[in-house]
Amino acid sequence: MSQTLQIALIPLLPLACFLVLGLFGRKHLSSSAGVIGTLSLLVSTLLSLQTAYQYFFVSGKVNGVFQKLVVFQYNWLEFAPDLSINIGLMIDPITVMMLVVVSFVSLMVHLFSLGYMKGEERFATYFAFLS
Secondary structure (H helix, E strand, O other), X not given: OOHHHHHHHHHHHHHHHHHHHHHHOOXXXXXXXXXXXXXXXXXXXXXXXXXXXXXXXXXXXEOXXXXXXXXXXEEEEEEEOOEEEEEEEEEOHHHHHHHHHHHHHHHHHHHHHHHHOOOOOOHHHXXXXXX
16 A cells, blocks of 8 residues: 555545444444444554554655655645645654554544443444544
8 A cells, every 4th residue: 555545544534434424324334333433443543553653664764854745735725826725735753643642542532432332322423423
């Protein structure tokens, strides 16, 4: 899997889980919504850990300095030829560490919520919003 795809999947997996559980969770996936939400966060956390390993130990350092990697960049609004607003995804050391911390804490919240919310009426809706 390419590094760009791997980094893009980290936020896209929970977003896809939110959409699936939000649209189909209450009627069709009510009993397995917690497992689906937790598995998506588990995969996202594992991808974050792999990204951190790749960045810090394999390919992030050039001449002893960690590089900023632009995963993708999109010209969102262009007001004039020299005035525009760009949207993109850039990876640097603090971004990689925040990916790991946020995804790991989110995974722990999902694991705790599996037992805490068991038997509640809107279990699937809760996990859709939690994702």
